[in-house]
Amino acid sequence: MGVRVLGIDPGSRATGWALVVAEGNRYHLESSGVMRPRGGDRERRLADLYRSATEVVATSAPDCAVIESSFSGRNPKSGLALAECRGVILAALGCNDFEITSYTPAEIKSAVVGNGRAEKQQVIYMVVRLLKLSDSPPSDAADAMAAALTHIHLGRWRQSR
Numbered sequence: 093m094g095v096r097v098l099g100i101d102p103g104s105r106a107t108g109w110a111l112v113v114a115e116g117n118r119y120h121l122e123s124s125g126v127m128r129p130r131g132g133d134r135e136r137r138l139a140d141l142y143r144s145a146t147e148v149v150a151t152s153a154p155d156c157a158v159i160e161s162s163f164s165g166r167n168p169k170s171g172l173a174l175a176e177c178r179g180v181i182l183a184a185l186g187c188n189d190f191e192i193t194s195y196t197p198a199e200i201k202s203a204v205v206g207n208g209r210a211e212k213q214q215v216i217y218m219v220v221r222l223l224k225l226s227d228s229p230p231s232d233a234a235d236a237m238a239a240a241l242t243h244i245h246l247g248r249w250r251q252s253r
Contacts, residue, residue: 096122098154099240100145101232102162102181104173105129107141108232111152112223112240119244121223123152124233134173138180145184157185158243160235161194195242200235203242 094115101108110124127144129137149157159182162175185192198208204222205214216234219225222241229237 094119095156096152096154097240097243098149098152098157099236099238099243100157100159100181100185101235101239102159102174102178103232104137104170104177106230106232107145107177107181108230108234108236109145109148109152110229110233110236110240111154112237112244114244119223119241121225121237124229124237126230126232129177134176138176141177142180142184145181146187149184149188154190156191156193156243158193158195158239159185160200160239161196193243195239200238200242203245204238 094113097112097114099110099112105128107127108124109127111122112119113122125148127141127148129141129144131137131140159178162171162178182192201210201215202208204218207214212231215238216228216231219234219237219241220228223237228234
């Protein structure tokens with residue numbers, strides 16, 4: 093049986109996730125999706141995101157998880173919102189007994205596309221090719237797939253066994 097790598101791309105409006113299974117030098121996408129927190133105020137949206145992340149972990153049963161690290165943008169308010177979402181997801185992941193690894197957006201783009209400054213469309217294109225998908229996934233889910241593939245390509249999933 094392969095190693096189940098859960099990739100997560102945190103976002104304040106949409107959080108992508110993907111479960112990629114690695115078996116030797118092969119890998120495949122088992123499932124993916126986008127969590128869209130509901131609720132009127134920030135606290136309710138964060139609570140909904142926590143519940144959704146907990147459910148994804150419970151149903152996917154990963155051996156390890158990979159989450160894209162935050163980067164500081166120009167807008168401090170949106171940076172704070174992203175950090176809060178990432179913290180909630182880390183709390184949901186941290187309630188489990190598996191390794192959690194973070195990669196920067198540039199590390200993920202470099203591992204999947206070969207260029208740390210790749211455009212979003214290039215990441216989606218490579219994810220479709222590498223995972224042999226018939227359709228392009230939503231960009232948030234594609235970023236989560238790319239995060240999981242980064243962990244696999246760097247061989248760090250072998251340490252999670």
